[in-house]
Amino acid sequence: MSTPQGQRLQGRWLQGQWLQAQRRDADRALAARDVRVPGLNWVLDDELLSELLGESVQIFRTRYKPHTSALVAFRRAGSGSYGSGSYAGGAGSYGWALTTTPEHVGKLQQRADSSQQRGGGIRLIQPDHLHPDVAVAAGPVQEDWPLRPNLRWLRDHGLRRLGALPSAGSFLDPPVSVLRYNPERRLVARVPTETVPVVVKTAVQADEAAAGLRLRQRLQSHGIPVLPELADPECAAHGISASPGWGQGDLGGGGNDPAAYRAGQALAAIHGMDTDPGADPMADMEDLVRQLMATRSMITCLLPGLEASVDALTGRLLAAVGAAGPRRQQPVLVHGDFSADQVLVDGPAVRIIDFDRVRTSDPARDLGSFAAVEDIADPAGVGPVAGGRKTAQLIDGYREAGGYVSQARVETWAAFRLFLNSVDPFRNRASDWPADTSWHIRRALELIA
Structure with missing residues (x-):
């Protein structure tokens, strides 16, 4: 007779096999269409x-x-x-x-x-x-066609500018370690130097005007806890940015209420900065509509059976964050992709990272985004409102630092982020992406009902 532990292991193995079969069936159905x-x-x-x-x-x-x-x-x-x-x-x-x-x-x-x-x-x-x-x-990776020119420049020129020397073999071999790879978009690697490791991001998109470097400097001048930018304008022109390695992980790890609270304070400070006087609210609205329609199109392509639910959700979100959205709240400078993994932590200390999607928008957008990602990380534990303990601590810190946000607006933007992220289970090859995608849609509908 098998032991209880053996039975549990066999049960997990059978569940894994069943999930793989579900994903394979959905993939084959998509390919057949x-x-x-x-x-x-x-x-x-x-x-x-x-x-x-x-x-x-x-x-x-x-x-x-x-x-x-x-x-x-x-x-x-x-x-x-x-x-x-x-x-x-x-x-x-x-x-x-x-x-x-x-x-x-x-x-x-x-x-x-x-x-x-x-x-x-x-x-x-x-x-x-x-x-x-x-x-x-x-x-x-080195032959990723769109990334190849900038990776080659990093090898020949960029690493030296960042205080690192190419290794004897391929310049991306160990001790260099790959942290993220999004094909034809970006590669993030940890590169050792004589002092502290440097995290280097190489993107296809060049920053010819070094806008990212100037934004980082502006954030620092306002006391926002960010990492220093090590790349110079020449690096930026070749899609390269870099920061020193820092911290013990991100806020997505174990419970760290003080860090979540401080992240809320930092977010309020970002929202309190002057916005770009040339920012066009209509351009932000048009971008929101494009994102919603593109997500609607993709989900109905991947899972035609969700078309009715997706249409209902898209309509509600268009009404909530589309044309009427910006008039409900004074637009501010927002992170644009805020979540626990964008907050590095070292004890209670925090550093906010990844400002690639900064824009002028509703301040609740960042808080709702954080809440949605916390829900996604623990779908079994979600309650009647968006987010969980970390979101609550984040909002407490945000309000203590002078930020104002309503729960209703947080949940509207949480539904928006959940909908946009509903494609991620497929993209990230989740073991049962159809069920995960369906959960995203159901949860978003709950929050925006």
């Missing part, structure tokens, strides 16, 4: 992609454009836990794969040929020789 991308199923399934590449890999990020293309990032088996601060795997542990419509296979072939001529690692694989329109291009 999108005949314009005949290789879609090959880049959504770990086993099929592993078979194609001739090595065991796990997909952790997907960017899907219906009827156009699918791009995934994968990590090689045994390469550790993606995204953890202690992970010491270099870029060699990761790669990407891309499939597209038949008329664009020639472009993929050109990229593979160009890479091979330079000694790079892009290859074009046709899994079914009877159907030459099915093709998958795959390559290493």
Whole structure:
């Protein structure tokens, strides 16, 4: 007879197998609906992609454009836990794969040929020789086509500017460790130096005017707890920003009420800064509407059965945060992507990071965003209002520092963030992404009822 522990382990294994089967069925149904991308199923399934590449890999990020293309990032088996601060795997542990419509296979072939001529690692694989329109291009992080120019500049010039020297082998090999990789968007790596490690982000999008550097300096001058920007304007022009490593993790870890309270105080200080006099409220509204409609389109494509719920939610959100939203509250400078993982902590001390989406908007937007992400982290523990203990501490600190926000507006913006994040279970290859996506929609409807 098996032991209780053995029974629990077997139960978890069976549940894992069932979840994988659910995800595989949903992926196959999606691939069957999108005949314009005949290789879609090959880049959504770990086993099929592993078979194609001739090595065991796990997909952790997907960017899907219906009827156009699918791009995934994968990590090689045994390469550790993606995204953890202690992970010491270099870029060699990761790669990407891309499939597209038949008329664009020639472009993929050109990229593979160009890479091979330079000694790079892009290859074009046709899994079914009877159907030459099915093709998958795959390559290493260094051969990520849009990122490649800026990564090369980082290797040749940027690391020295940041006080780090390239390693003897590939410049992204250990002791350099990859923290985040979003294919064709950005790579975040921890790079050792003679003093403290430096966290370096290389993005496709260049900051030609060094606006990010100026914003960081402005935040510091107002006493906002942020990390110093180490990259200079030349780095910014090549999509590179950097900060010293700091803290013991982020606010998404264990309970840290003092840190959440201080984060609320810091957020109030950000909201109290002068806004850009040239900010256009109508542009913010138009962006909100675009985000809502794009999310609606994607979710109904991924899960057609949710169309009625998604339409109802989209309509409510358009009424709440669209045309009428900015007139309800004086717009302020907002973080734009605020959540617990954007707050580094060291005991009660905090540092706010990642100001890429700063804009002028409703101050409740940041608080609702934080609340939504806390709900997502603990879906079983959500209550009748948005957020949990950390959100409550955050709002207490925010109000103590002079910020004003109503619970109703927090919940409106929490519903907005939940809806936008409803695509993430699919993108991040959650074990049962259809159920997770459905939960996002239901929870958002609860908050904006």
